[in-house]
């Protein structure tokens with residue numbers, strides 16, 4: 309079989325390997341057939357092709373990205389690879405250079421990468437300190453329309469909790485978010501009046517019927533416990549729209565009993581967690597001349613054991629927060645597997661880049677059952693070891709049952725945006 313050419317039109321793909329959890333069955337990988345007709349997964353068709361065990365997944369959901377920051381590395385590299393280096397460099401780049409055209413071209417570049425790798429839905433955070441909120445949210449609305457038939461786009465605003473004034477300009481930002489069908493987001497770290505700020509933030513969200521997406525405790529400083537405060541505040545207020553928290557790195561350095569007690573609260577509050585393991589590995593526990601000891605990843609196994617909805621996502625790509633990355637969710641799952649020891653564990657971790665993020669973002673669950681969209685990625689791999697051993701740059705991606713052109717955009721396309729200013 310030539311793995312790279314599939315017939316167009318109705319076909320049954322015989323002898324494919326799929327995770328049982330995607331067919332609603334118990335167990336690990338199973339051999340089966342998948343059929344496609346009229347752009348959807350269908351019942352059996354007359355034309356059949358032996359796929360020799362090729363592993364098949366539905367479209368990926370990348371629920372935590374930063375399309376507005378992406379691909380600025382060539383003009384604004386992180387000077388020392390640290391979190392503060394990233395924060396300061398991005399702020400300088402943003403205030404000097406983030407015109408609508410600059411953000412739109414870099415975001416479109418990133419979306420083309422994600423599309424080529426097999427992603428069908430993306431949530432991006434958007435730096436939303438005025439006046440950037442008006443600029444970037446207008447770009448987002450345009451891109452969402454332009455990409456509607458290829459990638460479902462969501463956005464969440466991003467602002468530091470000590471800059472977020474519920475009674476001040478942030479109310480206007482929240483209006484832009486609401487008018488754009490967005491998600492209310494904020495970065496939480498220990499500040500003295502965080503509780504008050506959280507209550508104000510939840511009120512803004514409730515008044516506008518908004519879902520919530522926080523960046524939380526992105527540090528190895530064990531004393532950073534804003535996750536605990538968020539969970540307590542959600543429980544106390546009975547806030548009932550979906551809430552997501554990202555990062556939660558400090559759980560990995562806290563006293564174990566205390567961290568697990570916090571997770572019990574997170575589970576009780578029904579909070580979704582998204583872990584960003586590649587970005588954490590890059591930024592966390594970085595000190596010049598010292599080998600990093602901590603991995604930065606949050607307590608994903610302990611979360612899963614408590615029934616917390618855990619996802620993995622890309623986070624940053626080629627910007628000061630992460631020098632690498634290409635919005636490839638197979639890479640994210642491969643790296644998460646290695647960093648978090650997802651192997652030798654439950655067989656359904658693949659849902660952490662599929663059904664789990666879809667649930668957290670109130671999107672339809674990616675599926676391989678008849679009637680689901682014919683959005684597939686197909687790999688020259690027959691088991692997890694073969695899947696995770698290679699980058700699978702030769703994977704086939706089908707959208708609505710048809711094979712897409714997977715050519716990645718050329719970095720040189722953005723060269724005119726990278727000139728020094």
Ligand SMILES: [Zn+2]
Pocket residue numbers: 372373374433523554623624
């Ligand atoms: Zn992020």
